[in-house]
Amino acid sequence: MSRGFGDREVEVQPWTSGVDFWADLLIVDGRELGVLRSPRHELLETSYEGVVDFGAVLEVEGEALRLMAVGGVPVPEALAVHRAAPADGPSWMLQQRVHDDTSAEVPLRELGRMTRLIHDIQPTSDLLSPPAAWADTFWRRLEQRLRAAAPYCDGLDVAVIAGVSGLLEGRASAATSLLHMDLRSANICVQGTRIVAIIDAANCVVGDPLLELGRIRAYGYLDEEFLAGYGRTGWSPADQALLDVYELDTAALLTVVAREEIDDPELHARQRDRVLQLQDAIVGT
Numbered sequence: 001m002s003r004g005f006g007d008r009e010v011e012v013q014p015w016t017s018g019v020d021f022w023a024d025l026l027i028v029d030g031r032e033l034g035v036l037r038s039p040r041h042e043l044l045e046t047s048y049e050g051v052v053d054f055g056a057v058l059e060v061e062g063e064a065l066r067l068m069a070v071g072g073v074p075v076p077e078a079l080a081v082h083r084a085a086p087a088d089g090p091s092w093m094l095q096q097r098v099h100d101d102t103s104a105e106v107p108l109r110e111l112g113r114m115t116r117l118i119h120d121i122q123p124t125s126d127l128l129s130p131p132a133a134w135a136d137t138f139w140r141r142l143e144q145r146l147r148a149a150a151p152y153c154d155g156l157d158v159a160v161i162a163g164v165s166g167l168l169e170g171r172a173s174a175a176t177s178l179l180h181m182d183l184r185s186a187n188i189c190v191q192g193t194r195i196v197a198i199i200d201a202a203n204c205v206v207g208d209p210l211l212e213l214g215r216i217r218a219y220g221y222l223d224e225e226f227l228a229g230y231g232r233t234g235w236s237p238a239d240q241a242l243l244d245v246y247e248l249d250t251a252a253l254l255t256v257v258a259r260e261e262i263d264d265p266e267l268h269a270r271q272r273d274r275v276l277q278l279q280d281a282i283v284g285t
Helices: 054-070 108-119 134-152 158-169 209-218 224-230 237-260 265-283
Strands: 010-017 021-028 031-039 043-046 050-053 078-082 092-095 177-179 188-191 194-198 205-207
Touching (some): 050 054, 054 078, 054 092, 108 194, 134 205, 158 237, 177 209, 209 237, 237 265
Antiparallel strands (some): 021 031, 177 205
């Protein structure tokens, strides 16, 4: 940062952090310029996703923020993105800071409307575009997460759940939407009863909107108010079964993350039990 701003007085002021990123305030000549996001690790090997390149993640996040802004979703502006070369220090993103009321409740009807705006975006760029084969792509992702969760879930049978691949085949034509994939209170900035920004687009992918709705159900937000804002009134039996499959992706992920990355025994136990509940529901479908 100092090199980039030449002779000006630069301060990176510690602010907050998440599982994967630091979020600091960039102060130049005594004036706050924005939030500086930098990864805790440039490359990280995980049991549930393989090797994650966080420089690439920041590039995708910058593109996702741009697309959401064009689509009418309130997001912080990505002011600059730097993907580090080897031995060149950390990658980083400088983005606008959004001020919000951290004690405010998430307005679920408004969240539903925002989620629908995100899902109406159909990316076709080099950084974000639909997978060539949705069923295969998602099953590989789910299988890896289930295998990572299996040591913590006595009774989990990955082979049994493999039968869901047939359910996924019919979703190829729907798997073209931008998905935020982390719409929880920490990433929803609220002032009064208004959502003023959706932040942290690091998990964005292109895929089936039901995958996001399965995660939103896991977060406890998929109620009548949310659905009214989203513009959906009901579920077919196939959709209900897919929500179970897609929520299983989240439950398996959080089972592992809570044990291997953030040391949260309560979250780990709750998600471990949810994995087994969803397995029973899927096998019984």
